[in-house]
Amino acid sequence: MHRIDNFNAGPAALPLPVLEQIQREITDYNYTGMSVFELSHRSDTYESIQAKTEARLRELLSIPDGYRVLFLQGGASLQFAMIPMNFLGRDQTAAYVLTGVWSEKAVKEAQQFGAVRCDEQAKAGGYRTIPAHLDVGLLEGAAYAHITSNNTIYGTQWSSFPKVNVPLIADMSSDILSRPIPVQDFSLIYAGAQKNLGPAGLTVVIVREELLAKANQHVPTMLDYNVHAKNNSMYNTPPTFSVYVMGLVLEWIAEQGGVTAIERQNAAKAASIYSVIDEHPEFYVGHAEVAARSAMNLTFRLRDEALEKKFLAEAKAKVFVGVKGHRSVGGCRVSLYNAVPAAAAHRFAEFMQAFARQHQ
Known part of the structure; x- marks a missing residue:
């Protein structure tokens, strides 16, 4: 499968x-x-x-x-x-x-x-x-x-x-x-x-x-x-x-384990990606202020537009689906709904880390 x-x-x-x-x-x-x-x-x-x-x-x-x-x-x-x-x-x-x-x-x-x-x-x-x-x-x-x-x-x-x-x-x-x-x-x-x-x-x-x-x-x-x-x-x-x-x-x-357990899982998934954004503020720019961040839809841009295009192209090549931001605002978006496995979020976080280190 x-x-x-x-x-x-x-x-x-x-x-x-x-x-x-x-x-x-x-x-x-x-x-x-x-x-x-x-x-x-x-x-x-x-x-x-x-x-x-x-x-x-x-x-x-x-x-x-x-x-x-x-x-x-x-x-x-x-x-x-x-x-x-x-x-x-x-x-x-x-x-x-x-x-x-x-x-x-x-x-x-x-x-x-x-x-x-x-x-x-x-x-x-x-x-x-x-x-x-x-x-x-x-x-x-x-x-x-x-x-x-x-x-x-x-x-x-x-x-x-x-x-x-x-x-x-x-x-x-x-x-x-x-x-x-x-x-x-x-x-x-x-x-x-x-x-x-x-x-x-x-x-x-x-x-x-x-x-x-x-x-x-x-x-x-x-x-x-x-x-x-x-x-x-x-x-x-x-x-x-x-x-x-x-x-x-x-x-x-x-x-x-019910909604409380799901909430913990969602928070951990989101944290794995937000932590990369926070670790590389000179590279990734989150759209939402920290206090208003969504655990479901994580939105960010790269500081360089050409690099952002490359980032999206590489994400697509690695079969991370749905990463391009909404057509009205552009940028990047990672949606981590309940059914998205934690392993998927961690894989994407690792990709973000590697991309940032490669291009800094």
Whole structure:
């Protein structure tokens, strides 16, 4: 079997044991004589898959009572519109904290449904940091506050979350299940699956029932959270195979020791690469300020543009995949999601060390 070091930002690496189990079950799931691809979403077999997946997610994240878990489609990008469509009135204002491209996109959608106030502290600094605090005026009278917990393009991450007196909503697409989170502090959490949860095509929403009760009326059926909640995420055909794979990924996380153990692993992986950047500050230039560094997406540049091109070419030749930075900012990016093995991070750190010594 040939496996490479996959540092793609998403779709991202999946655990090898999960892929192997999918391979074993692909033509005959649990002696049904059918693939999960072929199962009716109304069958007892599929309903059991979805129920087990939800139960394991609730266990791993310690989701309290009073929250619904929804399995939707359309990615986080659709959530950018669904959230204000359901929870922002034309005469209301929402507060958004800008920390990168995806929060900017979320603001653009929200502005179509109501007024938006933005915290632009991070934007003013080139998206190198996370706000230490939020202005009280930003939150005053807001229908909700929205943050992006991890920023894949700029490589910044909230180390702790703001305490607010309005419903707090978070896009956690790129770091959900990478560390424990205080779910009870949020009214809604959403995440595209293709980073840490499973394959592309599935979006998970964790929403407080109290917020659902206050949702706007006259929302198009497929964009109405309450419709999906009342129909157990099966108003229409859910992304059945993606839910199945997510269930396997959650079982794998549990086998690693749960989210706390995963957090330790992720911290060690990130430290192996950040330590090289810090050891060679005259050679590698990290984008994020140290206090705001992401454990998921590590972004940096080389001080010389020609050398950076050579670095990326050599990384590609050594089959380190996905190292080139996002097209909007350039540079380099190494994504270390849960399923990226520690050995892969160490190999890349060794490559960085060797390259720096060779060219100094």
